[in-house]
Amino acid sequence: MLRIIIATSDTNPLRHLADSLGELPSIDVVDVCTTGQHAINAARGHPADALVFPPDWAETCRAMRLAGTVRSNVPPHLVLAAVEPATSLLVKAFLFGFDGVITSTDPPETLAAHLDRIVDGSEQLIDNKVFHGLGVRHGLLAQEIVIDEDDDKDLARLIGAGFPDDDIADLLGWSIQHVRNRIEHLLTLNGLKYRTQLAVVSSSVWRIPDFH
Amino acid sequence: MSDQEFELLPEGYPVDSVVDGPVFTEVTSSGEMYTLYRIVRVTHIARDHPDGWTHRANVVRIHEPQLGVALLKVVNRVIRDARVALSPTGQ
Numbered sequence: 652m653l654r655i656i657i658a659t660s661d662t663n664p665l666r667h668l669a670d671s672l673g674e675l676p677s678i679d680v681v682d683v684c685t686t687g688q689h690a691i692n693a694a695r696g697h698p699a700d701a702l703v704f705p706p707d708w709a710e711t712c713r714a715m716r717l718a719g720t721v722r723s724n725v726p727p728h729l730v731l732a733a734v735e736p737a738t739s740l741l742v743k744a745f746l747f748g749f750d751g752v753i754t755s756t757d758p759p760e761t762l763a764a765h766l767d768r769i770v771d772g773s774e775q776l777i778d779n780k781v782f783h784g785l786g787v788r789h790g791l792l793a794q795e796i797v798i799d800e801d802d803d804k805d806l807a808r809l810i811g812a813g814f815p816d817d818d819i820a821d822l823l824g825w826s827i828q829h830v831r832n833r834i835e836h837l838l839t840l841n842g843l844k845y846r847t848q849l850a851v852v853s854s855s856v857w858r859i860p861d862f863h
Numbered sequence: 864m865s866d867q868e869f870e871l872l873p874e875g876y877p878v879d880s881v882v883d884g885p886v887f888t889e890v891t892s893s894g895e896m897y898t899l900y901r902i903v904r905v906t907h908i909a910r911d912h913p914d915g916w917t918h919r920a921n922v923v924r925i926h927e928p929q930l931g932v933a934l935l936k937v938v939n940r941v942i943r944d945a946r947v948a949l950s951p952t953g954q
Contacts, residue, residue, distance in 0.1 A: 816890075826941040831888035835897035839926065845895040 653677060653766055655701045656693045656727070658684045663705030665732055671759040678763055687711055699727040700770050701750075706733045706740055709747050728770050738781050745776045748790030752776070786844060796852050797841050806833050810846070811853030869907035869919055881905050881918060882935075886925070887942040889933070899925040900933065900947060915944075922947060 655672070657680060659665040666683065673680040682693035690711065694702065704711060709731060731744045732755040744752045751769035753762055768774035776782070777789060796807050802823075809819045816834070820827045834846065843849050878885045885902040900922040907919035918935040929949050936944035 815894075826883070828882075828884065828887050828942045831890060831897060832884075832886055832899065835888045835899045838897055839899075846897065847895060 652679050653701065653763070653770060654679045654681050654697070654699045655703055655766065656680075656682045656684060656690065656697065656699045657703045657732075658690050658705065658708050658711070660685075660705050660707055663707055663733070665703065665705050665755060668703070668732060668755050668762070672762060675759055675763050678766075694727070701728045701730050701766055703730045703732050703753070703766075704749075706731055706743075709743055709749070730766065730769055741776065741779060741781055742787075745779075745782060745789055746787060746792040748793030750776065788842070791843070791848065792852055794841070794852065796837070796849070798837070799840065803833055803837055806830070807837060807849070807853045810834070810850050813850065813854075868912050869909050871907055872905055874904070876905055878902050878905055878920075881940070882937055882942055883940045887935075887945055889945045889947045898947070900931070900945070901925055902933070903930075906932075916946075924949065 655678060657665050657669045657672075659669070669680050669683045672678045681697045681699050682689075684690040684693050690702070693699075728750040729748065731740065731749050731752045733740055733752065734754070734756055736752045736754055741752055751765070751774060753765050753769075755762075757765070765774070798804055798807060805823060806819065809822060814822065816827060816830050819825070820830045823830070825833075834849070837849055838844070838846070841849070841852070843852070882902070887900055887902070889898045889900060890896070903921040903923055905918050905920045909916050909918060914934075915936055916934040917937045920933045920935055922931050922933045923929070924931065924947075929952060931947045931949040933945050933947045935942055
């Protein structure tokens with residue numbers, strides 16, 4: 652029996668998915684959540700094999716991890732469900748640390764089989780050919796920026812706000828050489844390859860209000 | 864990299880007479896990838912280089928060490944821009 656928690660949103664309703672999967676004997680839909688707080692409570696209250704989120708909840712999963720929501724030794728697999736999982740969604744899911752992406756309009760039996768493969772590890776996002784040669788790692792953006800010097804907090808914030816190196820140098824009163832050296836340090840420290848990755852992680856508002 | 868545009872500096876020419884710090888970062892033209900280098904020796908000074916380069920230097924890549932030659936744009940003892948050509952590793 653696969654135990655799943657499904658989150659649904661106004662823009663990407665997955666209620667029908669919960670209903671159809673719930674009718675299968677191999678699936679136990681533990682809860683259907685409509686808010687981040689609801690999802691936290693469900694994840695804390697029930698052991699689950701998979702959390703299924705709509706695409707617009709992709710960033711929620713990171714916030715839940717950071718909030719320490721999932722405390723079990725075997726954390727549930729994270730799955731995005733979309734009507735048409737485009738390549739861009741696969742990449743987003745991969746970078747945000749999801750374990751799989753399913754097509755929400757597939758027949759229930761197909762969905763159940765797909766979820767089974769994700770949970771037992773026989774199907775992994777990294778195996779998808781779109782990731783070959785990209786040089787990105789799973790969960791790259793599902794992390795908090797590590798900063799080992801206080802001055803770099805301002806640097807990270809300004810990068811996240813979209814400022815170019817020259818403007819950051821002016822704003823912080825640093826030389827352009829020092830700004831770039833510190834950016835390189837942040838990239839290396841956080842295992843990031845591209846400046847844009849640093850900007851994305853730095854700029855994201857991960858703490859969703861209804862989590863508090 | 865024509866030698867006519869560069870004047871050879873003495874072998875013992877101190878790095879700190881050119882720049883405040885010997886460590887600099889080369890940024891790719893896309894602005895995305897940052898690579899850290901240290902100047903080992905400033906070998907040449909440029910004479911009105913058409914592309915604005917001011918110095919040439921031997922450098923070493925700090926992570927995954929490898930030697931290379933860098934064109935530098937130094938303004939007020941700060942490296943504003945750099946282009947590094949890594950030397951063949953001989954492997």
